[in-house]
Amino acid sequence: MKIILQQGDITKLSVDAIVNAANTSLLGGGGVDSAIHRAGGPKILAECMLIRNKQGGCETGEAVITSAGNLKARFVIHTVGPVWNGGHHNEEKLLTSAYHNSLKLATSYAVRTIAFPNISTGIYHFPKEKAARIAIDTVTRFDASAMYIEEVIFCCFDEENYKLYQNLLK
Template sequence: MKTITIGKTLISVLSGDITAWTGDIIVNAANSGLLGGNGVDGAIHRIGGPEIMEQCKEIRKLQGGCPPGHAVITGAGNLDAKHVIHTVGPIWEGGGRGEAQTLADCYRSSLQLANEVGARSIAFPNISTGIYGYPKSPACDVALKAVSEFLREDRQDNRLEQIDFVCFESDNTDLYVQWLEHYV
């Protein structure tokens, strides 16, 4: 584990399964239809149980899903968290179609939503680096930059004390540990 502090918030890199994480909010790398899928999305729905899917279906009825870069929130079902924030990352198309901005928006919109519900802790997976094909090193840079910039803003609403990047694959863990010190 590697940890830095920005303001009053600890940022840590952890290796493991995000569905085993304990805290206020687990972030899900969802698809725009909010209908579950593979990877972290499938694991969160499978372990969290049908309550999460039912709430996602209600969100679909109200707003038709979730566009890339945005986030919505549900309960956490059987997960050891209070909520799941579902955010939709960009599909990598070579980097010239605003993918970095959309990915940064995923982190910012998730952090904003976490603050709106008064969360003190949040865990992020490596958004868009699986089936969506975003290269891991640039995705790590975007994630850490977006989070550190968010924390450095003069925000009266920031209640977050702990932000964890939970990396399932060891190469992602190594990248986040290596890059984390650049954002202190």
């Protein structure tokens, strides 16, 4: 599995799947969630509403999949990262689960290329360096069981996250 780092807008990528840092309601929110719903159009929200009606949303650490609407990707994998509460509420384990369950779901849909945003580091205030380490470690450990995934892109919107990933991937 090849790991690529880039800075930019995840909604512009031509990959099999992009990961959305969603909230438990799956009804859209701020940050990357808003950007994905806006760029992908109403089809993504309609599919999220079907999932919500069927199972009541998406729990923290879990992942669900929809089509990508108007995006260049085939799928959007919606995962819910944890809100940082000082690190005393299983936040690290939940963030690991969000990445792992996204990869697991991608594998079950024969995804070959997947792009991740910086999950939980925006309005959820997860410490950026700690989140980057978890993301890289989880993807690296998953590599052995990845039957389909050939390329993982960490797409950092801001320069701070980009530099953190750059240093950790050296």
